[in-house]
Amino acid sequence: MTDRKTEVTESAAASARLGRRALLGAGVGGAAISLLPLLASKGGASSSSGEPTTTAAATATTPTTTAPPRRPTDDDIGLLGSAQQVELTARALYDVAIATGDWTDTETTVITTIREAHEAAAQALAGMLGGDAPGEMSQSLYDSLVSGFKGSAASRLEAAYEFESAAVATHHELLSALVGIDGATLIAAIQSAEARHGTVLADLNGQTVVSTLLVEDEFAALVVSA
Amino acid sequence: MSAIQDQNSTTKFGRRGLFRIGGLTAASAVAIAACGKSEAGETGNIGVGQDTPTLPAPVIDNGVYLRTLAGIEQSIAAAYERMLNADMLTVASSTFPDISDLSSLVTQYSEHHTAAAATLNDLAVAQGAERWECGNTRLDSAFIDVVFDYVLNGVVATDSAKAIAASDDPTRDMLNLVHTLESLSAASCQGVVPQVSEPVIRAAATAVGVVSARQAALMALLLNPGGYVASSDAENARPADTTTTSLAPTPTQNIAEPGQGAEGGGDPEPVTAPLTEIPLPVAIPGQFGSLAAIVYVGGAGDENGVRLKLNFETPSLNSYAYPFDSCAAG
Numbered sequence: 001m002t003d004r005k006t007e008v009t010e011s012a013a014a015s016a017r018l019g020r021r022a023l024l025g026a027g028v029g030g031a032a033i034s035l036l037p038l039l040a041s042k043g044g045a046s047s048s049s050g051e052p053t054t055t056a057a058a059t060a061t062t063p064t065t066t067a068p069p070r071r072p073t074d075d076d077i078g079l080l081g082s083a084q085q086v087e088l089t090a091r092a093l094y095d096v097a098i099a100t101g102d103w104t105d106t107e108t109t110v111i112t113t114i115r116e117a118h119e120a121a122a123q124a125l126a127g128m129l130g131g132d133a134p135g136e137m138s139q140s141l142y143d144s145l146v147s148g149f150k151g152s153a154a155s156r157l158e159a160a161y162e163f164e165s166a167a168v169a170t171h172h173e174l175l176s177a178l179v180g181i182d183g184a185t186l187i188a189a190i191q192s193a194e195a196r197h198g199t200v201l202a203d204l205n206g207q208t209v210v211s212t213l214l215v216e217d218e219f220a221a222l223v224v225s226a
Numbered sequence: 227m228s229a230i231q232d233q234n235s236t237t238k239f240g241r242r243g244l245f246r247i248g249g250l251t252a253a254s255a256v257a258i259a260a261c262g263k264s265e266a267g268e269t270g271n272i273g274v275g276q277d278t279p280t281l282p283a284p285v286i287d288n289g290v291y292l293r294t295l296a297g298i299e300q301s302i303a304a305a306y307e308r309m310l311n312a313d314m315l316t317v318a319s320s321t322f323p324d325i326s327d328l329s330s331l332v333t334q335y336s337e338h339h340t341a342a343a344a345t346l347n348d349l350a351v352a353q354g355a356e357r358w359e360c361g362n363t364r365l366d367s368a369f370i371d372v373v374f375d376y377v378l379n380g381v382v383a384t385d386s387a388k389a390i391a392a393s394d395d396p397t398r399d400m401l402n403l404v405h406t407l408e409s410l411s412a413a414s415c416q417g418v419v420p421q422v423s424e425p426v427i428r429a430a431a432t433a434v435g436v437v438s439a440r441q442a443a444l445m446a447l448l449l450n451p452g453g454y455v456a457s458s459d460a461e462n463a464r465p466a467d468t469t470t471t472s473l474a475p476t477p478t479q480n481i482a483e484p485g486q487g488a489e490g491g492g493d494p495e496p497v498t499a500p501l502t503e504i505p506l507p508v509a510i511p512g513q514f515g516s517l518a519a520i521v522y523v524g525g526a527g528d529e530n531g532v533r534l535k536l537n538f539e540t541p542s543l544n545s546y547a548y549p550f551d552s553c554a555a556g
Contacts, residue, residue: 112463176429192515
């Protein structure tokens, strides 16, 4: 009896284990089978066309033109280096003008502000170019312009006016040639600010002719020798 | 005893068997359901409804940027024409009594923007886009039209707010709008540089922006003679005067002191809320061209003295002239 009871008990337990496993197995199998159509449709969608299903969104974000590089190209580095030399030359020229003296307080404030703007531009370019930045002014450009920054206050303002106009023209040429986005963006920000310098210097120098104040006759671009 | 045990064994088997049968039935049902087709056919309709509209693709390319800039330039030119046609600049300004009629100068400004729009449209056509021959709809409807309406007509009273009168000095508000729009043109032309892909477009846009920047500087000097640089830059440019760190107060265009009420007897005067200050522009606002919002303040104050204040911003997604946009559609 004891043996039979034991036998029955083992048989019942074995039967119960088998049933639970069978149930689990059937459930997992059923679930796997039920997922087949879904998996098949996913696989078919991704493999048949090779395109994302959200075609509208893909169209919206797909650029229609080739995006230029962000960082300066090899050619850009040379151009941006010249720009930094122009800015450092400007700083040196304004240092000469300030040291010459004979300024009113207002003139000192404006000239110093413009001088610092050129310095900030040079520093921004240095930050972009890193070790490729020249880090020094153009001596030949400085020598060709420094005499204008040593005369009377009026002549110094006139020389500064011409220089700012030429700097704007220089940046325009750079923007026509720069490929990288970062360099062009920085030059555009510098140019927009320096465009205002000419108007301010003309007004500071007592000019009242609108065409002069608006610098309608732009000066030629500056030449920076290597 | 043995019969009882057999009976118990039969009872256990029957319950377990029921579980097994139930589980297998459920699993089979899942498997069979998964193997079947899930298409239920088309859903029946009651009534007639329109299909879900398909939005056009919002393509943003060089042509879109150029069309957008052309629209902005034409909006500015149209705003100036509106001022000139209404002779708004010939009226003397109480805020700027020294400023003479600037109609000829603003006419020159308008011609620049009209020519700029033509140049930008030519470039757009070269990029395969269509010309944009009207103003930027967003700039017109949300900014320029709002300014004109507020300045000229004020605001009618509502259940919750009193009426706002027309501007006490429309000439001041229009001249400030000219400065704002010139600054907007300069910033927009600068802001497009990192967005377009070709250097020739960058150079053309910034050439327009340079002129606009100078025009903004000149207008700033007319409105604020001697306002060459920002007060913070002026402080920094005077190292000998830096004994205090406080900045010079920002100059404003308020010419009337706010009412202070009655003191020490007499008839009480009505307390007037201080008006929103209108900052005076400066010719060189910073060391680099700014793309920040350009704040315009103008018109008469409301019951709390608050004037209209708008932030003019360079174009973005809600103001582009997309290929599917057209001037005729507005």
